[in-house]
Amino acid sequence: MNNTHEHIQTPMRTIPCTTILAVLLCMATFSLHAKGGAPPTNHPPGNGMDVETIKLRLEMMDCPVKAVYNKDVAAYLRSYLTYGYKGTERMLGQGKILFPIFEHYLEMHGMPKQLKFLPMVESSMVPYAVSYAGAAGLWQFMPATGRHLGLINDRYLDERKDPYRSTEAAVKYLKKLYKRFGTWELALAAYNCGPTRLSRTIRASGSKDFWKIKNKLPRETQRYVSRYIAACYTGTYYNLHGIQPKTPAEYHLQPMAARVYSSVSLTGVAVATGVDVSVLKTLNPSFKATYTPGRANGIYLVLPRNSWYDYLDSKNKYAGSVAAQP
Template sequence: MTYSKFFTLLAAMAGSIWAVDAQAASHSLLFEAPLVSPKDSLKPGAVQLTPEELALLVEIIPNEPDEVIADRLSCLDSEIPLVFNNYVRNFIDYFTIRNRKYTRTMLQRENVYFPLFEKYLKKYDMPDELKYLSIVESGLSPKAQSPVGAAGLWQFMKPTGREYGLEQTSFTDERLDPEKSTDAAMRFLRRLHKYYDGDWELALAAYNCGQGNVNKAIRRAGGGKKTFWEIFPYLPRETRGYVPSMTAVRYAMNYAGEHNIFSDSILYAPQVDYLEVTQAMDLEKLAWELHLTPGELMALNPEITKTKLPDQKNNYKLRVPANRAALLASAADKRCILMAAAPVAPQPKPQETPVMLAAVKKEAEPATETEATSSLEKTTYTVQRGDNLTQIAQRHNVTIEQLKEWNNLASNKLMPEQKLQLLQPAQAAEPVVSTPVVLASNKTTTKETPAKQIVQPQEQLIHHVQPGDTLWQISRKYNGIPVEQIKKLNNLKDNAIKPGQKLILS
């Protein structure tokens, strides 16, 4: 199915078997070149070691005999044959000796994708060990691309991807979608397994090089030879290393500890929720609204190839972090997010009549530092035992940065009974708005009325910015007024707002 450069190199390497001295110690330090001192490394012909190679000087790398490795393989529960020979041993040495870093990386990533693979393997009643095939194919990288055009965790070529329902447009490539491509890969492997009468090794070979090449190798072998190892010499060079590398990967992942291979960090799949996109979407703006970087949002949706989704992508299910989706508690909130992230169409101006609001529409200007400060009151907080800046900031709806600035704090360290200065919004008088009084002569005059008494659709709605406020929070407080609309009404060029600033909301 794929012609991976990685396994072309492995297959070439497999031609020369790693020679192991039968009398060698069971544990040794292995080097492919004579060691030289830093001073000698500058001499002509001297071998210079990379930092990674220098680290191997103190790393004990077990060099296990064939009998031990064969015994360990026999202990693995498997529906797919685990043949052990010199060819397979060469690949095992690659993953446990020569490229230990690759195996560490796979140990780091396995918990991100294996639960997903296991879900679909169970759905289609297929062997659990097939989850290791994605390591052979892509190194557990959903964005992996091969030189010949295969892509994704399961390295689908474009025609095969389309055959199994993986959409490919100028905006999305579902070969890169972990879930959809996994489902497609299981269906493809199941079909190959059935075609080759239950022979998993031939099914894997066909997944790599195609049914045509496997069938050709069977014909060339002649005499009724139909197993992988019987037709081995007649398979493409890369495919000859494909099934052995699958066995080697399974060994390396299951016995990494016995070879002193450990990962210093383990990754897990993030918890996600789905946001149904119903209109054109600017993902960079959406990421900002969700307090994410565009890269973080795109990483959750690797199948999306551009930062904008067109109208044709109606009802597209976009992954967002579950802890951000909690902000979108209702369908109305989700629509608000979509409206904020999508371009806002210009609103037609209503026709003016004598009975319309006669108050002058004044564009709000950003508050100056003096105006912002004058609307705040200083309060003092006494630090209690067990307090920290995060708790205090959340309790008073301010940020840690503000606490540090107001109190000239150089660090996050606090002492019991320490006094902290806080700036809190002053109690403002009820806003006064102008409401129309219609006279018999159709001339409109105004009188001052407290806002709470009369609410007209044409009234200006004003919000006084409080410490910690963001445009998104303000939007949610006022029934989902789009953030872009707030910015337009107040001539805001960006999302920065200051405490005490007055924002026109309608």
């Protein structure tokens, strides 16, 4: 996949006070241009659905699973690129903010960068998404899975909805599943239906070939890898189909994150920075309320770039309350 990003890299600023309060911005840089590898077209959405052309692109596409073309892949491509194109434009617009975060953690753990498209399948790139079964966040963790992965979920916070913490947890979990099952097809299947269920199916069938055992898996899992292939294709070649990502309003705020160790009141942050509480809630979807107590391991607080300086100035008297991201 020939994906290139231009990044807005804002240098770390040191606040002159009795202690150094620094905000590391490397994990909160944002691409100016969504990828695609070819100049955008002026064609209406859905253009270029020639099957042979799509098959050729799939063969050329960088993807951690074998990018097959089957009826499920075709159906999901029609959804992403034709009648559901508005949703795709919204998802890829969100990617301007979220893809750099995903890429950071994937690269940190030596994982395929194309896994950044998995939240298109899981949550349609909505950080606060909650399923009917209770799965939440970009990576759709169930409460028990989130706890197992060390994500806080109490009366104040649900870190399943935190793009930073949930992504780090998801990447570590996917890496563990890949190490256990040996292929990305099986790792993705295990992510969807659970490793125990997949292991039982493998033992019963005597095969570790996902495509041979998929019909013995839950219905959603049978189509999961195909849906991921379609998402990967869409994220790679969207501009050849007339898809134009819709930049979310918060992108223009240039949101940046830092780990905060003291208690946080979004109301207090609003007073200090002049940013409306509703905007702060949008930028911090893990907050269940407007207040959270301090945490020994810290939490991620996201603010507009220009608002960090006002916030840090208001916190100068609290030494060590804000630290650089790892």
